[in-house]
Amino acid sequence: xxxxxxxxxxxxxxxxxxxxxxxxxxxxxxxxxxxxxxxxxxxxxxxxxxxxxxxxxxxxxxxxxxxxxxxxxxxxxxxxxxxxxxxxxxxxxxxxxxxxxxxxxxxxxxxxxxxxxxxxxxxxxxxxxxxxxxxxxxxxxxxx
Numbered sequence: 001x002x003x004x005x006x007x008x009x010x011x012x013x014x015x016x017x018x019x020x021x022x023x024x025x026x027x028x029x030x031x032x033x034x035x036x037x038x039x040x041x042x043x044x045x046x047x048x049x050x051x052x053x054x055x056x057x058x059x060x061x062x063x064x065x066x067x068x069x070x071x072x073x074x075x076x077x078x079x080x081x082x083x084x085x086x087x088x089x090x091x092x093x094x095x096x097x098x099x100x101x102x103x104x105x106x107x108x109x110x111x112x113x114x115x116x117x118x119x120x121x122x123x124x125x126x127x128x129x130x131x132x133x134x135x136x137x138x139x140x141x142x143x144x
Contacts, residue, residue: 049082050082050083050084050085051083051084051085052066052084052085053084053085053086053087053088054066054085054086054087054096055087058087058088058089058094058115059087061094061115061116062087062094062096062115062116063115063116063117063118064096064113064114064115064116064117064118066085066087066096068118069085069096069098069113069115069118070082070085070096070098072111072113072118072120073085073096073098073100073111073113074100076109076111076120076123077100077102077109077111077123078102079102079103079104080100080101080102080109081100081101081102081103082098082099082100083099083100083101083108084098084099085097085098085099087115090112093114093121094114094115094116095112095113095114095115095121096112096113096115097110097111097112098110098111098112098113106127106128107125107126107127107128107130107131108125108126108131109123109124109125109126110122110123110124110125110126111123
């Protein structure tokens with residue numbers, strides 16, 4: 001076989017192997033980035049997608065993470081998208097309070113999750129009027 005032909009064949013093989021490796025690597029990166037993007041869609045509604053009031057001092061006392069509690073809250077409101085979460089102590093219970101909105105429904109659903117046990121404490125629906133009254137009441141309470 002002539003030397004030039006052998007060199008050309010060798011270069012073609014090297015190029016083919018290199019392209020295959022690059023394509024495979026790109027496919028892995030695309031797959032990884034697609035899974036990351038899909039986990040950050042509003043439908044999945046990750047922590048960065050909604051308002052959070054989760055003090056570190058209280059989070060340190062919780063046995064369930066915000067993400068775990070969010071999954072529980074979503075399970076209580078099918079189709080619900082989290083708008084906000086607050087970690088608070090209420091009546092001696094450390095709880096996550098989630099506000100979820102269902103696109104096809106007026107008002108919000110509020111879900112309270114015990115931050116130490118993961119138990120659902122309550123699920124309530126607030127009409128737009130209830131929301132407005134609650135916001136007005138909160139505005140009159142002095143901040144500490």
